[in-house]
Structure formats: C-alpha cells, structure tokens
Amino acid sequence: xxxxxxxxxxxxxxxxxxxxxxxxxxxxxxxxxxxxxxxxxxxxxxxxxxxxxxxxxxxxxxxxxxxxxxxxxxxxxxxxxxxxxxxxxxxxxxxxxxxxxxxxxxxxxxxxxxxxxxxxxxxxxxxxxxxxxxxxxxxxxxxxxxxxxxxxxxxxxxxxxxxxxxxxxxxxxxxxxxxxxxxxxxxxxxxxxxxxxxxxxxxxxxxxxxxxxxxxxxxxxxxxxxxxxxxxxxxxxxxxxxxxxxxxxxxxxxxxxxxxxxxxxxxxxxxxxxxxxxxxxxxxxxxxxxxxxxxxxxxxxxxxxxxxxxxxxxxxxxxxxxxxxxxxxxxxxxxxxxxxxxxxxxxxx
Amino acid sequence: xxxxxxxxxxxxxxxxxxxxxxxxxxxxxxxxxxxxxxxxxxxxxxxxxxxxxxxxxxxxxxxxxxxxxxxxxxxxxxxxxxxxxxxxxxxxxxxxxxxxxxxxxxxxxxxxxxxxxxxxxxxxxxxxxxxxxxxxxxxxxxxxxxxxxxxxxxxxxxxxxxxxxxxxxxxxxxxxxxxxxxxxxxxxxxxxxxxxxxxxxxxxxxxxxxxxxxxxxxxxxxxxxxxxxxxxxxxxxxxxxxxxxxxxxxxxxxxxxxxxxxxxxxxxxxxxxxxxxxxxxxxxxxxxxxxxxxxxxxxxxxxxxxxxxxxxxxxxxxxxxxxxxxxxxxxxxxxxxxxxxxxxxxxxxxxxxxxxxxxxxxxxxxxxxxxxxxxxxxxxxxxxxxxxxxxxxxxxxxxxxxxxxxxxxxxxxxxxxxxxxxxxxxxxxxxxxxxxxxxxxxxxxxxxxxxxxxxxxxxxxxxxxxxxxxxxxxxxxxxxxxxxxxxxxxxxxxxxxxxxxxxxxxxxxxxxxxxxxxxxxxxxxxxxxxxxxxxxxxxxxxxxxxxxxxxxxxxxxxxxxxxxxxxxxxxxxxxxxxxxxxxxxxxxxxxxxxxxxxxxxxxxxxxxxxxxxxx
Ligand SMILES: Cc1ncc(C[n+]2csc(CCOP(=O)(O)OP(=O)(O)O)c2C)c(N)n1
Ligand code: SF4
Ligand SMILES: [Mg+2]
Numbered sequence: 001x002x003x004x005x006x007x008x009x010x011x012x013x014x015x016x017x018x019x020x021x022x023x024x025x026x027x028x029x030x031x032x033x034x035x036x037x038x039x040x041x042x043x044x045x046x047x048x049x050x051x052x053x054x055x056x057x058x059x060x061x062x063x064x065x066x067x068x069x070x071x072x073x074x075x076x077x078x079x080x081x082x083x084x085x086x087x088x089x090x091x092x093x094x095x096x097x098x099x100x101x102x103x104x105x106x107x108x109x110x111x112x113x114x115x116x117x118x119x120x121x122x123x124x125x126x127x128x129x130x131x132x133x134x135x136x137x138x139x140x141x142x143x144x145x146x147x148x149x150x151x152x153x154x155x156x157x158x159x160x161x162x163x164x165x166x167x168x169x170x171x172x173x174x175x176x177x178x179x180x181x182x183x184x185x186x187x188x189x190x191x192x193x194x195x196x197x198x199x200x201x202x203x204x205x206x207x208x209x210x211x212x213x214x215x216x217x218x219x220x221x222x223x224x225x226x227x228x229x230x231x232x233x234x235x236x237x238x239x240x241x242x243x244x245x246x247x248x249x250x251x252x253x254x255x256x257x258x259x260x261x262x263x264x265x266x267x268x269x270x271x272x273x274x275x276x277x278x279x280x281x282x283x284x285x286x287x288x289x290x291x292x293x294x295x296x297x298x299x300x301x302x303x304x305x306x307x308x309x310x311x312x313x314x315x316x317x318x319x320x321x322x323x324x325x326x327x328x329x330x331x332x333x334x335x336x337x338x339x340x341x342x343x344x345x346x347x348x349x
Numbered sequence: 350x351x352x353x354x355x356x357x358x359x360x361x362x363x364x365x366x367x368x369x370x371x372x373x374x375x376x377x378x379x380x381x382x383x384x385x386x387x388x389x390x391x392x393x394x395x396x397x398x399x400x401x402x403x404x405x406x407x408x409x410x411x412x413x414x415x416x417x418x419x420x421x422x423x424x425x426x427x428x429x430x431x432x433x434x435x436x437x438x439x440x441x442x443x444x445x446x447x448x449x450x451x452x453x454x455x456x457x458x459x460x461x462x463x464x465x466x467x468x469x470x471x472x473x474x475x476x477x478x479x480x481x482x483x484x485x486x487x488x489x490x491x492x493x494x495x496x497x498x499x500x501x502x503x504x505x506x507x508x509x510x511x512x513x514x515x516x517x518x519x520x521x522x523x524x525x526x527x528x529x530x531x532x533x534x535x536x537x538x539x540x541x542x543x544x545x546x547x548x549x550x551x552x553x554x555x556x557x558x559x560x561x562x563x564x565x566x567x568x569x570x571x572x573x574x575x576x577x578x579x580x581x582x583x584x585x586x587x588x589x590x591x592x593x594x595x596x597x598x599x600x601x602x603x604x605x606x607x608x609x610x611x612x613x614x615x616x617x618x619x620x621x622x623x624x625x626x627x628x629x630x631x632x633x634x635x636x637x638x639x640x641x642x643x644x645x646x647x648x649x650x651x652x653x654x655x656x657x658x659x660x661x662x663x664x665x666x667x668x669x670x671x672x673x674x675x676x677x678x679x680x681x682x683x684x685x686x687x688x689x690x691x692x693x694x695x696x697x698x699x700x701x702x703x704x705x706x707x708x709x710x711x712x713x714x715x716x717x718x719x720x721x722x723x724x725x726x727x728x729x730x731x732x733x734x735x736x737x738x739x740x741x742x743x744x745x746x747x748x749x750x751x752x753x754x755x756x757x758x759x760x761x762x763x764x765x766x767x768x769x770x771x772x773x774x775x776x777x778x779x780x781x782x783x784x785x786x787x788x789x790x791x792x793x794x795x796x797x798x799x800x801x802x803x804x805x806x807x808x809x810x811x812x813x814x815x816x817x818x819x820x821x822x823x824x825x826x827x828x829x830x831x832x833x834x835x836x837x838x839x840x841x842x843x844x845x846x847x848x849x850x851x852x853x854x855x856x857x858x859x860x861x862x863x864x865x866x867x868x869x870x871x872x873x874x875x876x877x878x879x880x881x882x883x884x885x886x887x888x889x890x891x892x893x894x895x896x897x898x899x900x901x902x903x904x905x906x907x908x909x910x911x912x913x914x915x916x917x918x919x920x921x922x923x924x925x926x927x928x929x930x931x932x933x934x935x936x937x938x939x940x941x942x943x944x945x946x947x948x949x950x951x952x953x954x955x956x957x958x959x960x961x962x963x964x
Binding site: 006057065073091095327344349 | 381384385534577578579581582583585593596597599600603604605607627628629632634636637638640641644646648649652654670671674764767774777779800801802803805806808809810811813821822
C-alpha cells in the first residue's frame with residue numbers, strides 16, 4: 001500500500017550535499033548560561049553531523065523538558081521539544097513510523113531517569129534505533145536546583161538542605177541492565193572524546209545511550225571536577241578503548257586486573273604486575289561491560305569513560321518492518337474490503 | 350404433535366451458564382444465524398471480570414443476550430423472553446430480567462445439591478414452585494448428550510462440553526432458525542478433528558429434534574425477516590468497528606496507520622484487532638504505559654502517520670498532559686476513550702458516560718479539543734472515520750467517546766465498500782518558499798503539516814508557546830492571548846463542517862429528549878413505545894459534543910422542556926445549561942448498565958403528566 005507519505009519521503013537520493021557544521025546551526029541565540037556544559041556538547045554534535053551520511057532533512061532531534069532539552073532549538077534540522085520525561089516515547093513512535101529518519105534524543109538526568117525512567121528502560125530493551133545524549137549535571141537545573149536521581153548522597157540542594165538521602169542511579173548500569181546495545185560515557189571538557197562517542201553512537205544501529213557529564217555552572221558547579229580536571233583526571237578516570245589494556249595514571253603506570261570477579265587497581269611500578277596482566281577491553285562482552293560500569297561509584301577504582309558496551313542486534317523498528325513484510329509476502333497485501341467483510345458475512349438480496 | 354406457531358415482532362433470548370459452558374459462543378451463533386436470516390440483531394455479552402471464576406458460583410456466570418426482530422431492535426433488549434440457564438447460579442443471577450410468563454429452558458443437571466448450594470438456593474427452584482410465574486422447561490441435558498454420543502469414543506468431560514450445542518439446537522427449534530449456518534461453522538471450526546466435529550454436529554441436531562419430538566414445548570415463535578436494504582452484512586462490535594474505522598480512515602487519508610496503546614478494559618480489543626492488521630501495513634506499539642501510548646502516537650503523527658491511541662478512563666487520565674501537547678503542536682491525533690464506570694478502577698467491565706467533561710475540559714491551560722461520541726456499535730465505524738477526518742483537516746487531536754456497552758455489544762452492519770467512503774486526504778507542505786510552521790489555512794485555521802524528510806522545511810516545534818506564523822518560541826503576552834484565541838476558534842470553526850441536527854418528531858412542542866452516545870438505543874425504544882400511545886415527544890441525538898451542532902440552540906428555543914438521560918450524574922446537562930442558559934431536566938444513572946427503554950419512557954410520562962399535558 002503506497003501512501004501519500006511514501007511518495008514524499010522515499011525519493012532516490014543522489015549525492016548527499018557536503019555540509020559543514022555551520023549548516024546545522026539554527027538561526028537563533030543559544031540561551032544557556034555562559035560556561036554551561038551544554039555548549040561543548042552542542043558544538044560537537046554539530047561537528048559530527050556533516051559526516052554521518054544522512055541528509056539534513058532526515059535528521060530529527062527530540063527532547064523533553066529541562067535546560068538540556070532546549071537542545072533541538074539550536075540544531076537546524078527537524079526538532080521536537082516535547083514534555084517532561086516523554087522524549088523517548090515520542091522518539092520511539094517517530095522512529096517506528098519513520099525508520100528512514102535518524103532520530104536523536106537530547107535529555108537531562110531528571111528528564112531521562114526520573115520522570116522518564118520508565119520510557120528509558122523500555123526504549124532500551126526494545127532496542128529502538130535512537131541515539132540518546134543524556135546531559136548529566138546531577139541536578140534539576142531548569143527548576144533551579146533540586147536534587148536529581150543522579151545527585152550524590154549527602155548533596156545539599158534546594159530540596160535537600162540537610163543532604164540527599166536517596167542513593168543515585170548509575171546511568172550506565174541502568175542502561176546496560178535494561179538492554180541498551182550501546183553505552184558510553186564522556187564529559188563536556190573533552191571535545192574530541194565526545195565527538196568520537198557521538199560518531200560511534202551515530203554509526204550504531206540500535207539504542208545508543210551516551211551519558212555526558214555536563215557542568216551546570218549555576219546549580220551544581222564543579223560537580224565533576226575530580227573527573228574532568230587535568231590534575232586529577234589521570235588517576236580518577238580510565239579511558240576505555242576496544243582491544244586495549246585497561247591502563248591509566250599520569251604515566252600509564254596503573255592498570256586494572258581481575259581479583260576473582262572484582263576489578264582491582266595495580267601499580268606496575270611495584271614490580272608484581274605488568275601491562276600484560278591487566279584486563280583488555282572488549283566492548284562486545286556484556287559481562288565485562290557490567291563489571292566496568294559497576295566501577296563507576298567505587299572510590300577505590302577509576303571511573304570508566306568511553307564506549308563501555310556495543311552490541312550488534314536487529315533493531316525494533318527493523319523488526320516491525322520485517323514482520324509486516326513477512327506477512328505480506330506470505331499472505332499477500334491485505335485488502336480492506338475483505339477485512340471489513342470479515343469471515344462471517346451474509347448477503348441480503 | 351400439533352405445532353403451533355406464534356408470530357412476534359421481536360424477541361430477546363439470553364444464554365446463561367458457567368464461564369466454561371461456552372455461552373458466548375452459543376449466543377454468537379444464535380445471533381449470527383438470526384442476522385443471516387434477515388432479522389435485525391443487537392447483542393450484549395455479560396461475563397465475569399474474573400478470568401476463570403470457580404465453577405458453579407454466582408460470580409462465575411457468563412451470559413450472552415440477543416435481541417432480534419423484524420424491525421429495529423436498537424438495544425440488546427431490556428426484558429428477556431427466553432432464558433437458557435445451564436445451572437442454578439445462572440438462573441439465580443438472570444431470573445430478575447425475565448418477563449413474567451417468559452420461558453425458562455433449564456438444564457436439570459446443573460441443579461444438583463452442590464449447584465444449589467453454590468447458587469445459595471435453599472431448595473430446588475425447579476421443584477419448589479417458586480417459578481410459577483414462568484413457563485419452565487427443565488431437561489437433563491447432560492443425560493441427553495451422553496445418550497446421543499454413546500457410540501462416540503470420547504471422554505465424558507468432552508461429551509459434557511457439547512451440552513451448549515444441545516441447548517442451542519433447542520433454541521433454534523423454538524424460534525424456527527435454519528441449522529445450516531451453524532452446521533457450516535462447526536464444520537469449519539472443527540475441520541481438523543472429525544470426531545469432535547461429528548459429535549458437535551450430532552448433538553446440535555439432537556437438540557433441535559428434541560424440541561420437535563418433545564411433548565411439552567408446544568408453541569414455536571416466528572420472528573420474520575426485517576425489510577433490510579440489499580447488500581453485504583456482518584455482525585460487528587463497537588471495538589471491532591473502531592479498529593476497522595482507523596484502518597479504513599488511514600487508507601482514505603492516504604496515510605500509514607500507527608497505534609500507540611496500553612491494554613485496558615473495555616478498550617483492549619481495539620489493540621487486539623489492530624495488532625492483527627500487519628498485512629495492511631499497519632504499525633502498532635504496545636507501550637509501557639498510557640503516557641507512552643499517546644506520546645509515541647504523537648511522535649508518529651509528527652512523522653506523517655495517521656496516529657491513534659486507544660484507552661479507557663484511567664488511561665485517559667494519564668494521557669491528559671500529552672493531549673495538551675498535541676493541542677499546542679497542532680498535530681492530528683485520534684484519541685479513543687471507551688468509557689467505563691469510574692472513578693479510579695471503578696467497575697472496569699461496566700459502561701458509563703462519565704468522562705464527558707474530562708474530555709471537554711480536563712486539561713491544564715486553554716486546550717480545546719473536538720469531542721465526538723459514537724451511538725451504536727456500527728456507528729463506531731463512521732465516527733472513527735469522522736474523528737480522523739477532523740483531526741487531519743484541522744490539525745488537531747480529536748477525542749472519540751465510546752463506552753463498554755457499545756464496545757462489546759454487537760449489531761448487524763451493512764458493510765460499505767472502500768471506494769464509496771469519502772476521500773479525507775490532505776496535502777503535506779513541501780514548498781520552501783511559502784512554508785511557515787504556523788501559517789494557517791484561512792478557512793480552517795489549520796497549520797500546514799510538514800514532515801521530517803521534506804528538504805528545506807526543517808523546523809522546530811514544541812510545547813512552549815509559539816509565535817503565530819513562524820512557530821518560533823514566543824513569550825510575548827499578546828501573542829499568547831492571540832494563540833489561545835486562534836486555537837479555540839479553530840475548534841469552533843469545525844461547526845461549519847458538521848451536519849445540522851434534524852429533530853425527530855415535531856419541530857416544536859412540550860418536551861425535547863436530548864441524548865448522546867450509547868443511550869441512543871434505549872431512547873429510540875422508549876420513543877417507539879410512547880408514540881404507540883400517541884405521546885408527543887421529539888428527539889435529537891448528539892454525535893458532536895464539541896463543537897455542538899450549529900442549530901441546537903435554535904431547536905431548544907422551540908421546546909418548553911428539555912430532558913437529558915445520561916449514564917453519569919449530569920455532565921451533558923451541565924454543558925447544555927451553561928451553553929444555552931436553559932434549565933435542563935436530567936435522568937441520571939450510574940449502575941453499571943444502560944437505561945431500559947421503560948426508565949426513559951416513564952420519566953418522559955412523568956414530566957408530561959406533571960405539566961398537565963394531555964396525551
Ligand atoms: C510534568 C512536569 N513536571 C515537572 C516539570 C518541571 N520541571 C521542568 S524541568 C525539570 C527537571 C529538569 O531536570 P533535568 O532533566 O536534569 O534537566 P536540566 O535542566 O538539569 O538540564 C522539572 C522538574 C515539568 N515541566 N513538567
Ligand atoms: S542553569 Fe545550569 S544547566 Fe541550565 S543553562 Fe545554566 S548552566 Fe546550563
Ligand atoms: Mg539535570
């Protein structure tokens with residue numbers, strides 16, 4: 001059944017124009033505070049867009065509500081600023097209805113994991129081909145500074161003057177646990193690393209979840225300093241690269257070995273272990289992914305950055321199309337007159 | 350024995366038994382056959398909300414009622430002429446609805462001590478004289494089927510299970526129905542198992558013959574074929590009609606159909622039907638909750654699909670915020686609410702009309718949405734297409750109200766052919782030079798529908814207030830006022846596009862009966878009975894609740910009094926009183942079932958009498 005929509009969207013594409021990042025800048029002032037982590041995320045997204053191999057008009061950014069969710073307004077592609085928490089459900093319907101589109105979601109830690117937590121876990125398990133960029137600032141910024149599901153225990157915020165009591169989510173573990181097929185983490189002041197993660201997410205067919213530590217200069221300034229400052233970053237984080245040993249430190253003198261099923265830091269300078277003893281990252285290993293993700297909140301261990309997990313499997317939107325095609329192939333294209341008539345009909349002559 | 354035939358215009362039969370007795374199937378066969386022989390039929394299933402209630406209990410009783418006639422039946426019928434009861438519990442539960450001197454066909458085997466105890470009978474009603482007001486015909490049907498199938502190598506349990514077909518055969522004899530349609534159906538259904546097929550066929554025939562040979566059932570009833578228009582007919586429930594309506598509307602709009610939904614009684618079947626339409630290119634997602642159901646549909650609508658979400662009251666409550674989003678985005682969306690008795694979980698399987706005001710006004714901000722209501726099972730088809738037409742043409746969400754009564758009830762439907770249905774397509778925006786996201790059609794005030802994938806029309810929309818024309822975010826106070834007024838006016842302008850009401854009965858007079866939704870059927874039957882008595886009464890039925898038809902106020906001006914019967918505590922009444930500044934008399938019922946014709950007729954007579962109006 002060819003519809004009016006098919007005629008409009010299924011044109012043959014010749015060459016995709018050679019875009020520049022500028023082509024993706026909307027003609028509107030960006031309204032984030034000076035110094036907001038959002039800026040560097042935006043510019044890296046704009047930077048990868050020319051090379052993802054998708055014509056501009058086929059790209060859609062969907063968001064919920066929050067400072068981070070203003071993102072679609074700043075991209076000169078199709079944009080949909082929805083309601084708080086629902087971006088992933090909107091994006092799921094859009095992608096299933098329109099598998100030809102490249103669908104992205106920009107969301108915050110509150111939008112994605114609090115009010116939208118249900119949609120996150122379900123979009124994730126379905127493996128809808130959507131690229132999610134979650135701006136984690138460990139706070140509700142748009143509403144002026146209440147704690148979020150990623151805020152830390154003890155954190156003092158406007159709604160927790162005596163300290164947060166709730167344990168936070170570890171976003172990458174939640175994504176893995178709910179079946180995400182691509183899970184990565186980066187931070188706002190490492191643009192080239194972020195760019196790499198966004199490119200990988202764009203290439204990944206399936207549900208990609210990229211968490212970015214995004215500094216909110218107003219309500220939670222410096223929350224990630226320990227992981228993003230040059231002085232501390234080398235020992236507080238570890239950069240994951242597929243096929244490479246898990247080493248870190250100022251001079252790459254530290255590594256991660258497995259002690260039973262627990263990861264443990266060793267120092268090569270002590271002479272007992274060498275780089276040959278440490279774990280080699282395999283981003284396709286789901287068990288390793290869970291172990292690495294679980295390192296995140298362990299004060300004894302560095303926080304993993306980079307692609308934690310990438311698995312290739314059919315996407316939900318593909319499966320919907322396949323099921324339809326399969327039925328049409330086996331039973332023929334449906335005839336609505338027959339459907340209306342049903343099996344039990346009679347004629348009055 | 351001498352057979353005596355009595356001709357009747359209409360009759361109501363109810364098949365009642367244990368959940369496991371196959372009463373739904375028996376009733377459906379009776380109804381299908383009656384329709385096929387040209388009767389007008391109207392049915393209603395009544396089954397327990399427990400999935401497998403314990404055998405023999407009062408709350409495990411399942412029933413199926415068929416109203417069939419030589420003229421319009423309109424409803425499944427108020428009082429029963431013939432009750433088929435397979436056990437004591439089903440007699441106990443259903444007897445109150447049987448007419449005085451009505452026929453009771455009872456299966457004696459279901460009236461053993463254990464059954465009586467479960468049904469809370471102190472003594473056996475078949476023997477204790479308590480059924481003296483009825484014509485009782487009690488047979489041991491289990492014994493009968495065992496005898497009929499004594500040559501069959503089947504386990505006793507399987508043999509017992511055929512007893513519903515014996516009862517069905519007997520009912521066919523009583524009402525002179527042809528056996529062929531059910532025989533054909535049995536042949537098809539049990540094509541893979543010859544023994545079962547033959548056993549069922551034999552028992553069914555035996556039930557019929559039992560009537561013919563019997564000594565006591567002397568009178569048979571004839572309900573003649575109605576004078577129906579030529580064409581193809583089928584039986585259809587309201588839920589099935591909504592599902593078909595959505596598929597057909599998408600076709601007539603030249604769009605793919607997308608359904609985002611979450612199961613909830615009594616709307617779930619729409620999801621079931623649509624999930625089976627894959628061959629027709631239909632996409633559906635069973636989402637994680639109702640919010641995701643509607644927001645996924647909004648996403649699909651943004652992508653250029655005819656998008657719908659289907660639910661019942663508790664789900665509608667969850668969809669409220671997203672409906673407001675659809676209002677702001679001005680994207681087409683069909684929201685189907687199959688109303689059930691609330692609040693909260695309420696009576697999940699029972700109908701009510703108590704979501705009207707929520708549909709009209711239950712959103713934050715000024716968020717007008719067109720609201721339509723279906724009046725019968727088959728009307729669900731037409732009104733679904735109408736909802737889609739308005740949604741697409743005016744770029745707006747539309748709420749279609751159905752209810753548990755018409756959703757699960759069935760009636761015969763004259764099946765239209767696809768090409769005789771209207772073309773409801775519109776054009777997507779494609780022209781870069783003239784496009785602006787909120788530039789409106791001067792007539793309908795609809796904004797253009799530009800879908801992702803259209804080069805040069807990249808734009809951003811969202812829930813923040815829009816600048817008129819450009820669609821850019823705007824916090825300008827005057828613009829907000831303007832946009833609120835435009836959105837309201839857009840919905841009001843739909844009034845030009847809906848039919849004027851035609852008064853049934855005199856154009857002016859003492860009393861106007863105003864109905865909406867599924868109360869249509871009971872109202873029609875009430876009117877018919879009053880008119881037989883020469884009572885003067887006029888009627889209008891509202892299918893459009895927002896906007897209301899243009900001439901409603903004028904019609905009101907011609908009547909002294911207005912009566913609105915509805916299955917709530919007065920919601921349409923509130924709306925009409927406020928809109929037309931007229932006092933309205935309400936007849937309100939929230940008892941988990943619809944009005945009987947008698948209830949409405951009595952109220953009308955009461956009003957007319959108190960006014961001293963002579964008939
Ligand atoms: C239904 C609803 N509830 C609450 C809000 C208020 N609200 C807006 S944004 C927000 C939290 C945003 O936090 P996050 O997603 O982390 O975004 P950020 O501003 O930090 O980028 C809240 C509670 C709302 N807009 N809608
Ligand atoms: S409040 Fe925080 S998150 Fe929001 S724009 Fe300012 S810096 Fe960014
Ligand atoms: Mg936040």
